[in-house]
Amino acid sequence: MEPESLYNLLQAPGKVDPPAAETLAQGEKRKYLPPTSRKDPRFEELQKALMEWINTELLPEHIVVRSLEEDMFDGLILHHLFQKLAGLKLNVEEIALTSASQRRKLTVVLEAANKSLQVEESQAKWSVESIFNKDLLATLHLLVALAKRFQPSLPLPANVQVEVITMESTKSGLKSEKSVEQLTECSTDTDQASKDVFDELFKLAPEKVNAVKEAIMNFVNQNLDRLGLSVQNLDTQFADGVILLLLIGQLEGFFLHLKEFYLTPNSPAEMLHNVTLALELLKDEGLLKYPVSPEDIVNKDAKSTLRVLYSLFCKHKLKESADGVPRGSPN
Numbered sequence: 001m002e003p004e005s006l007y008n009l010l011q012a013p014g015k016v017d018p019p020a021a022e023t024l025a026q027g028e029k030r031k032y033l034p035p036t037s038r039k040d041p042r043f044e045e046l047q048k049a050l051m052e053w054i055n056t057e058l059l060p061e062h063i064v065v066r067s068l069e070e071d072m073f074d075g076l077i078l079h080h081l082f083q084k085l086a087g088l089k090l091n092v093e094e095i096a097l098t099s100a101s102q103r104r105k106l107t108v109v110l111e112a113a114n115k116s117l118q119v120e121e122s123q124a125k126w127s128v129e130s131i132f133n134k135d136l137l138a139t140l141h142l143l144v145a146l147a148k149r150f151q152p153s154l155p156l157p158a159n160v161q162v163e164v165i166t167m168e169s170t171k172s173g174l175k176s177e178k179s180v181e182q183l184t185e186c187s188t189d190t191d192q193a194s195k196d197v198f199d200e201l202f203k204l205a206p207e208k209v210n211a212v213k214e215a216i217m218n219f220v221n222q223n224l225d226r227l228g229l230s231v232q233n234l235d236t237q238f239a240d241g242v243i244l245l246l247l248i249g250q251l252e253g254f255f256l257h258l259k260e261f262y263l264t265p266n267s268p269a270e271m272l273h274n275v276t277l278a279l280e281l282l283k284d285e286g287l288l289k290y291p292v293s294p295e296d297i298v299n300k301d302a303k304s305t306l307r308v309l310y311s312l313f314c315k316h317k318l319k320e321s322a323d324g325v326p327r328g329s330p331n
Helices: 041-057 076-086 099-117 128-132 136-150 197-204 206-227 242-252 268-284 294-298 302-323
Strands: 029-032 161-170 173-182
Touching: 041 076, 041 136, 076 099, 076 136, 099 128, 099 136, 128 136, 161 268, 173 268, 173 294, 206 242, 206 302, 242 268, 242 302, 268 294, 268 302, 294 302
Parallel strands: none
Antiparallel strands: 029 161, 161 173
């Protein structure tokens, strides 16, 4: 994605200001959460669920967390939480009052946590620096990983995704880029079921994938013809959700008001909104039998895109065969 101007991309909330050029070293990158991400209901729900979990775990120690951003950075609560979860005693000072001692304490706690999580420091989505600097995104990644490791039954909201802004300091100044980041996994209600037809197809008969794509693309274009649209690439043209929504509306008889989706999405968040809406419509109609992540569609995952289109193909191709008249054809 082409970098956009700082003014258009980032209007930070009160507590998170975009960095001045001198605060980032040459070549350094840093992630920020825009206000829209912070106010996302599912993002807020995830924070609430994690805080309730931590407070329940640490209730006997009379520790109360009110803000993951403000209360976790110095290592004190992470120290108590990890010791309780892992049943380990860490050799680190109990009270750290200075910045240096807090950072030292946090280092010990994260080294132990990474070892328990079997995560290399270079691969972790958190670091001493990011946690100590009250990076909410890094803190959430760490807490979700701890919950998954030590309390996998904890009911965290599934498929929480946020738009993030990555700032980079270059010789010509600050550059910024948007992306979508996954915080929790999709619901696993049906993940334990046997693999679906596309898992088998991609694994056992990859040479047949193009034939399946061609059949589905012919079906899609037949039903988009009335709208004056056509698709040449299934992997890429459904990523923003626009054609997918129009196709669903055409096949299912939905009228989608333009206020409900972005006809010309300009960001990953707007694309994600469109795709999420499309998947919800399919679920409401009972068509989507296999869990599909909206982010996978946005990221042009071929298997996920085919799963979605195949659900429509199965229902309406059968109807065409029964009626003898292709949908979208003139009467």
